[in-house]
Each structure stands twice: as C-alpha cells, then as structure tokens.
Amino acid sequence: MKIAFIINDHATEKPNFTTPALGFSAYKREHEVYFIGVGELAYASDGHLSARCKTISGKNFKTQETYFKAVQKEEFTRITSKELDVLFLRNDPSDEINEREWAQNAAFIFGEIATRDNVIVLNHPSSLAGAVNKMYFQHFPEILRPKTIISRDHAEIKEFFAAQKNKMILKPLQGSGGTNVFMMDKKNEHNLTQTIDAICRDGFVIAQEYLPEAKNGDTRLFLMNGEPLKTPDGKYAIMQRVNASGDIRSNIHAGGRPQKVKMNDTILALAEIVRPKLVQDGMFLVGIDIVGDKLMEINVFSPGGLNVMGQMYDADFATEVIKSIEKKVHYNNVYEDYLFNSRLATL
The missing domain is CATH 3.40.50.20 (Rossmann fold)
Known part of the structure; x- marks a missing residue:
C-alpha cells in the first residue's frame, strides 16, 4: 500500500x-x-x-x-x-x-x-x-470526567475554586503537551487573577477538579479501533507518566518520566465507556490519559509514547x-x- x-x-x-x-x-x-x-x-x-x-x-x-x-x-x-x-x-x-x-x-x-x-x-x-480543542472531551459521559467548567469569567472561575476547597487545575482550552497547565491552591491563590489573565490571552480557560491521585502522575493508554492496543501475546500499549519533581505535569515532553504499569479492571472499564463514541467518530488511534478512575484527556491528533512503550515492554506496537x-x-x-x-x- x-x-x-x-x-x-x-x-x-x-x-x-x-x-x-x-x-x-x-x-x-x-x-x-x-x-x-x-x-x-x-x-x-x-x-x-x-x-x-x-x-x-x-x-x-x-x-x-x-x-x-x-x-x-x-x-x-x-x-x-x-x-x-x-x-x-x-x-x-x-x-x-x-x-x-x-x-x-x-x-x-x-x-x-x-x-x-x-x-x-x-x-x-x-x-x-x-x-481541535479540549471541548471534544466534554462530549463523553460525565462519569468519566473530573468536575470541570470552561469560561473566561474571572468571577465564575473563582467561585469554582472556592467550591473545590481552594484547589484546582487551570489550563487552556486549546493546547497539549502540558503547556500552560497550573495547579492553584491556597499557597498561590494571590496569583489566581494573573494566571487566569495569562490563559485568557489565548482563549477560554478550563478550570478542573484536582484529583489527589495526580501527584503520582497519569496513565497513558493507546486505543486502536476503540479497543486497548495490545500485541498478540497480550502486552498492552500503556505506561505510567510520573511527574518531574515539583511539577504537576506528567507529559513526557514536559519532563515526565515513563514507567511500566499493569492493566487493571478500572482502566479497562474506562476504555469501554470511551469506545462507542470513538468508533462512531472514526477515531482510529488515540491516547487516553487516566488519573485514578477518571479520564483527564483524550488525545486524538498525535498521541505520543508508542515507541517508548515498545522499548519498555519489548513489544512491537507500531506493527500492530x-x-x-x-x-x-x-x-x-x-x-x-x-x-x-x-x-x-x-x-
């Protein structure tokens, strides 16, 4: 071909x-x-x-x-x-x-x-x-997602911050690779207005519930044809992305460190809930990012790390x-x- x-x-x-x-x-x-x-x-x-x-x-x-x-x-x-x-x-x-x-x-x-x-x-x-922006993620079932608002209104975002007990994630509606992602809490609350302004310069702000499990990084799983990508001998294209010291971002390009991780029932259940819409939309190869029992993001454009996973597990995922x-x-x-x-x- x-x-x-x-x-x-x-x-x-x-x-x-x-x-x-x-x-x-x-x-x-x-x-x-x-x-x-x-x-x-x-x-x-x-x-x-x-x-x-x-x-x-x-x-x-x-x-x-x-x-x-x-x-x-x-x-x-x-x-x-x-x-x-x-x-x-x-x-x-x-x-x-x-x-x-x-x-x-x-x-x-x-x-x-x-x-x-x-x-x-x-x-x-x-x-x-x-x-083309993270709004696509909001079209998936609510049970998959952390509590989220998308806005440019300072008052609305600050109300959400208070409702989340003064701890949340801020990031731009458009973007990937961990660019302009901030964790806001009581320690840096004095920078909240400035941080919202900085993100607003590029468009809308996503304010998202902070998940405590995020301190351990996230799990990247590849889905192909709506199903978890795996080799004939049962090796899954999955890895844990551990945050660099002092950084909330676990993206590899942002300094995150890849580690092996075992597939479990929680991850398989999340993947199964995601599958119908991905199949309906013709999304052949995607990467989903998981924290605890929630999806943080769905990368449908150019999910990376497949080669890293291949080396990690001595598996040829690309050939599959x-x-x-x-x-x-x-x-x-x-x-x-x-x-x-x-x-x-x-x-």
Missing part, C-alpha cells in the same frame, strides 16, 4: 517520535511510505490533493532513527491523492498556536479532499476538525497499528465506494 503521514514540519519532527516509528514499521513491511509537512499540502487544478513529500526506498535500516534521518535528507518529491491508499493525519494543531495559525485546520481540510479519491484518511478528518491499516485497505478495495471513511477508520 501507499501510505502518507502528515506531520507538522520536517524540521521539527524528531526521529524518535511515534510517527517515524509507524512509518518505519510500514516501510519494513514493504509499503511505500511518505511524510508530508502541513505546509506542503496543495489543491491541484484537477481537483485532487497534491503534496510535496519525502520518501525513501530500496535501503535497509536497523532502527527508526536511522530510517527517519535518511528520509529527512531526501529531496522533495510530489504525490497526489489519486496515488495514495492511506493518509494518516499525525500533525498536532496545538503546536501551531501563535506561530502558524493557518496550519491548525489545514490537514482536516485537505484530508476531506483526499476522501473523494477513496483514500482512507485517519483519524476521520471531519471528526478531528470538531476536536500498520497491520490494522492493511486490513482497512483490503476492506476498502473489496467494497470500493460502499463504506464511509468514518466507518472504515475504526473497522
């Missing part, structure tokens, strides 16, 4: 990230793999998606790092949606905030164009467009993802135009 991955930019994509891991797994399975930066997308006069891309073929690589470094050194070539089987949207819109605002929605818009050529687009582009995509391509070829992209995405 011919599979293209959309990333934010070739200059910022690190060889040890999850997307290069997925690309390397596809490459090892003798597929044609392409990487496209958001800024390299285009709409051709014949009505098809067109893109400048980087690809490599005919060489053997021992690791994903050597593979992707070689890809990055290649000259740009061009590919169109008429040639592709799969377009995997793995760019993170939140990385473009205040930098390249035009790039936040570009992948969804061009992804929709690709579906006209019967290209399988993952995750489903129109659903991603509706999930590619195998699932291969089945989707087979279904798409057999049924031709009879299956909607949103359904194919989670078959």
Whole structure:
C-alpha cells in the first residue's frame, strides 16, 4: 500500500517520535511510505490533493532513527491523492498556536479532499476538525470526567475554586503537551487573577477538579479501533507518566518520566465507556490519559509514547497499528465506494 503521514514540519519532527516509528514499521513491511509537512499540502487544478513529500526506498535500516534521518535528507518529491491508499493525519494543531495559525485546520481540510479519491484518511478528518480543542472531551459521559467548567469569567472561575476547597487545575482550552497547565491552591491563590489573565490571552480557560491521585502522575493508554492496543501475546500499549519533581505535569515532553504499569479492571472499564463514541467518530488511534478512575484527556491528533512503550515492554506496537491499516485497505478495495471513511477508520 501507499501510505502518507502528515506531520507538522520536517524540521521539527524528531526521529524518535511515534510517527517515524509507524512509518518505519510500514516501510519494513514493504509499503511505500511518505511524510508530508502541513505546509506542503496543495489543491491541484484537477481537483485532487497534491503534496510535496519525502520518501525513501530500496535501503535497509536497523532502527527508526536511522530510517527517519535518511528520509529527512531526501529531496522533495510530489504525490497526489489519486496515488495514495492511506493518509494518516499525525500533525498536532496545538503546536501551531501563535506561530502558524493557518496550519491548525489545514490537514482536516485537505484530508476531506483526499476522501473523494477513496483514500482512507485517519483519524476521520471531519471528526478531528470538531476536536481541535479540549471541548471534544466534554462530549463523553460525565462519569468519566473530573468536575470541570470552561469560561473566561474571572468571577465564575473563582467561585469554582472556592467550591473545590481552594484547589484546582487551570489550563487552556486549546493546547497539549502540558503547556500552560497550573495547579492553584491556597499557597498561590494571590496569583489566581494573573494566571487566569495569562490563559485568557489565548482563549477560554478550563478550570478542573484536582484529583489527589495526580501527584503520582497519569496513565497513558493507546486505543486502536476503540479497543486497548495490545500485541498478540497480550502486552498492552500503556505506561505510567510520573511527574518531574515539583511539577504537576506528567507529559513526557514536559519532563515526565515513563514507567511500566499493569492493566487493571478500572482502566479497562474506562476504555469501554470511551469506545462507542470513538468508533462512531472514526477515531482510529488515540491516547487516553487516566488519573485514578477518571479520564483527564483524550488525545486524538498525535498521541505520543508508542515507541517508548515498545522499548519498555519489548513489544512491537507500531506493527500492530500498520497491520490494522492493511486490513482497512483490503476492506476498502473489496467494497470500493460502499463504506464511509468514518466507518472504515475504526473497522
């Protein structure tokens, strides 16, 4: 199959990230793999998606790092949606905030164009467009979520703070990777107005119940086709992300430390509650972040850590993802135009 991955930019994509891991797994399975930066997308006069891309073929690589470094050194070539089987949207819109605002929605818009050529687009582009901020999380059942308000009103946020016994989490509605996440309590209450103002500069503020279990970090679990991702021998794509000393954020890019963690009934029950909406929305590969018996976040754009988990458990999770995509391509070829992209995405 011919599979293209959309990333934010070739200059910022690190060889040890999850997307290069997925690309390397596809490459090892003798597929044609392409990487496209958001800024390299285009709409051709014949009505098809067109893109400048980087690809490599005919060489053997021992690791994903050597593979992707070689890809990055290649000259740009061009590919169109008429040639592709799969377009995997793995760019993170939140990385473009205040930098390249035009790039936040570009992948969804061009992804929709690709579906006209019967290209399988993952995750489903129109659903991603509706999930471009953390409000998407609020559409899941309330029993999953910590108590939350979303507002720009200082008085409302301060009332919530008092109702939470002067302890809560503040973060922006848009963003990821632990950026601008603050824990407010009696010790820093004098900074509450200033903190709300700082977050309000970029939009709405999420004020969220503080969960005591958060001091131990959170648990990242990958879901594929709505189900916990695991290898045939039963190893789950799951890890505990332990906060760096003195930091409430457990994101790996924010200094969090990954650790092994065992699957349990509480996590499986949470995943099962999340599953129906993810399947309905065509969310093929997502990462859910769990604290205690609550979900803190659902990352539907470019969840990371799959390669870290693979090394931690000596498991090839990336290949399981590619195998699932291969089945989707087979279904798409057999049924031709009879299956909607949103359904194919989670078959």
